[in-house]
């Protein structure tokens with residue numbers, strides 16, 4: 046059975062506008078890393094936001110691990126979905142240190158557990174020496190790793206990453222790509238990764254999903270490659 | 272299928288945040304709408320008399336102040352703004368911010384300061400007499416007239432236009448103006464062909480602020496004996512105890528304000544053509560030489576002296592001359608009253624502002640946009656109108672609650688709410704909601720939505736996200752919202768005079784009362800206090816502008 050199931054999802058930003066996503070269906074199995082490819086404006090970010098619960102679909106359903114998180118009757122709020130997200134420009138809280146950012150989602154854990162989890166995460170992304178720094182005191186690559194650690198810390202069932210490399214220099218990118226692949230494998234996370242660069246997806250993902258702007262096709266807007 | 276979905280998304284919008292905005296908008300709108308119903312209510316005898324003999328004079332008086340103050344303030348504001356942005360001359364850097372300082376001076380204080388300075392025993396005539404043996408024929412400098420009111424209002428209000436125009440020119444205009452200069456346009460042609468059309472939206476925004484202030488003014492016109500609709504509202508209310516006719520006057524004034532308000536919206540809508548993309552390097556000022564340079568400095572200096580330095584110096588001199596003798600024990604009460612009223616009013620403003628600015632951010636729907644626009648409409652409504660609307664609504668509330676008062680053992684027809692401080696506070700909230708809301712809206716606009724969204728995906732509820740992520744990041748906006756609103760409330764005169772509970776005096780009402788009783792020496796100290804408090808807010812504005 047599929048771990049994540051997106052079924053017939055249609056979405057538009059405002060009534061009367063054309064749909065950004067129309068009748069989209071796909072599935073992911075547990076532990077799989079799937080890439081989402083597509084031109085800019087084709088609705089990749091929107092797809093992630095729908096899964097995270099930041100937008101509400103007009104039609105269709107999404108379920109994770111057998112639990113329906115949105116359909117015609119149900120809408121599970123984002124904080125109750127167990128979905129982690131790494132935003133395109135990371136959205137690290139500027140007024141909190143690296144440590145505070147990472148433990149932000151661990152409010153349900155006991156203090157001791159929280160500390161252990163923080164250490165584990167810092168080790169995973171290799172930022173142990175930076176706990177007291179503020180986001181603006183970090184390089185782009187370091188910020189990205191903090192964002193990743195913050196999203197992974199609460200052990201989400203699905204991790205969503207929106208163009209994780211778009212703010213990085215080209216020479217950093219190659220190194221971080223393989224690092225990311227390793228981190229994801231190590232954490233065993235089910236991950237949906239958006240990029241507009243096929244090379245990113247080739248390097249990290251098990252398979253990929255192509256999204257096209259809706260106007261281009263009448264039948265579904267996604268197709269699988271590989 | 273769709274049917275069950277639409278209510279769901281609508282249902283999500285109904286929560287504490289949106290309810291707070293609806294309530295806030297209702298509080299602001301109800302009294303204003305109530306005043307407007309005055310147009311259709313039956314008139315009494317007095318109103319027929321007022322309408323027949325006086326209304327034309329009131330309207331002409333208001334129109335005269337609005338037109339002339341608007342014209343002179345625009346002229347001074349725009350010319351000064353272009354001078355300090357487009358040219359360099361001695362003291363330019365100083366005047367760039369110093370010319371905003373007159374905003375700290377409440378016009379009614381400038382009014383009585385000027386009237387005493389120019390009076391027979393005032394510093395000007397006395398000096399001429401004693402030093403130069405020069406006796407002016409009576410009436411040579413007569414500020415107790417509509418000319419005086421225009422003079423004072425212009426000097427106190429032009430900084431709105433100056434500031435908005437200057438900021439706009441500094442940020443937006445460089446490439447256009449430099450091009451025009453390169454193409455060989457003469458300075459005057461650059462001004463009329465490029466600067467004026469380019470800055471039109473900013474100028475209009477400033478002019479509107481000035482016009483709303485003039486329509487709202489009571490202190491200056493009343494002190495100088497100029498009949499306007501605002502002063503007439505006071506006279507029919509307090510002089511003739513005819514609230515009904517005062518309400519009718521207020522309704523007519525409201526119609527004028529609504530006209531202006533719509534004009535402003537219309538003009539704002541067409542402002543998009545100014546390209547906001549050119550956030551390029553700032554305009555390099557052209558150096559002025561010789562006479563031109565000194566002329567520019569002289570003009571700035573003259574305006575600065577008249578609008579700020581002279582009145583302040585006079586107040587300081589009065590305060591010093593009287594030594595400690597004007598210090599009265601009731602100053603403490605006045606200060607406490609002032610701080611209490613302003614503190615409460617500001618706190619409520621900020622509470623409603625923060626709830627509704629968040630609602631507007633959560634639900635970016637046409638409904639919410641309209642709601643928040645209504646919420647901020649109070650800044651355009653003259654204090655006298657707000658006052659009379661609030662009074663009417665509170666009296667109605669008292670009537671409605673009368674059975675309940677009876678149960679509490681109060682006598683029949685008791686006025687509880689309408690004699691309480693709550694009425695004044697409500698007036699403050701309506702009039703100054705826009706200041707607080709503006710600050711918080713700007714704060715939210717600066718904060719990427721992704722912060723809140725990240726918090727939600729990290730397992731925090733919407734409410735927890737508000738307290739843990741948004742509120743800490745809004746601290747600066749809250750502070751500036753607090754300072755700006757607080758100072759406006761402290762300076763507010765007509766609203767306070769109309770809505771205060773019996774025997775409740777603030778620094779502004781007391782200072783004004785001393786002044787109308789010809790006790791300017793006694794007025795000096797509380798006035799200086801008020802100017803000082805005003806300066807805090809002006810410095811805040813200047814600081815916010817720089818960052």
Ligand SMILES: Nc1ncnc2c1ncn2[C@@H]1O[C@H](COP(=O)(O)OP(=O)(O)O)[C@@H](O)[C@H]1O
Nearest residue numbers: 058059065083084085086087088089090091092
């Ligand atoms: N808040 C919004 N309101 C209206 N339209 C939007 C909004 N956000 C994105 N869009 C539109 O939806 C389409 C898909 O956007 P997005 O999902 O961000 O694309 P991608 O991430 O693939 O570049 C684009 O055409 C974009 O203009």
Ligand SMILES: [Mg+2]
Nearest residue numbers: 089090091207
């Ligand atoms: Mg995108």
